[in-house]
Amino acid sequence: MPRRHLDLSGNQLASLQPLATLPALHTLLLPGNCVTSLVDCPKGSFTSLEVLDLSFNGLQPECLPQLGQWPQLRQLDVSGAAFAHC
Numbered sequence: 001m002p003r004r005h006l007d008l009s010g011n012q013l014a015s016l017q018p019l020a021t022l023p024a025l026h027t028l029l030l031p032g033n034c035v036t037s038l039v040d041c042p043k044g045s046f047t048s049l050e051v052l053d054l055s056f057n058g059l060q061p062e063c064l065p066q067l068g069q070w071p072q073l074r075q076l077d078v079s080g081a082a083f084a085h086c
Helices: 017-021 061-067
Strands: 005-007 027-029 051-053 075-077
Touching: none
Parallel strands: 005 027, 027 051, 051 075
Antiparallel strands: none
16 A cells, blocks of 8 residues: 655655655655755656645755646645745
8 A cells, every 4th residue: 555644754854855756645744854955856756745844944945946846735834944035
């Protein structure tokens, strides 16, 4: 059975790329990690992703365009990100 919900909060993850092989994932919770960029996510990954929590990571303004590559995304939390520097 495919994993649909994954909570990896506070695990010091720096990249989403290793998780991109989970196509049935609907919810990905990654608050309090070390993700700064999304450019390493292959196109076509996370096609079922509906909820993404990247709060309190080191996301940079350059990540904004990559957030649009997941058409099913309905809920996004990027609170505590560095987007204020846009």
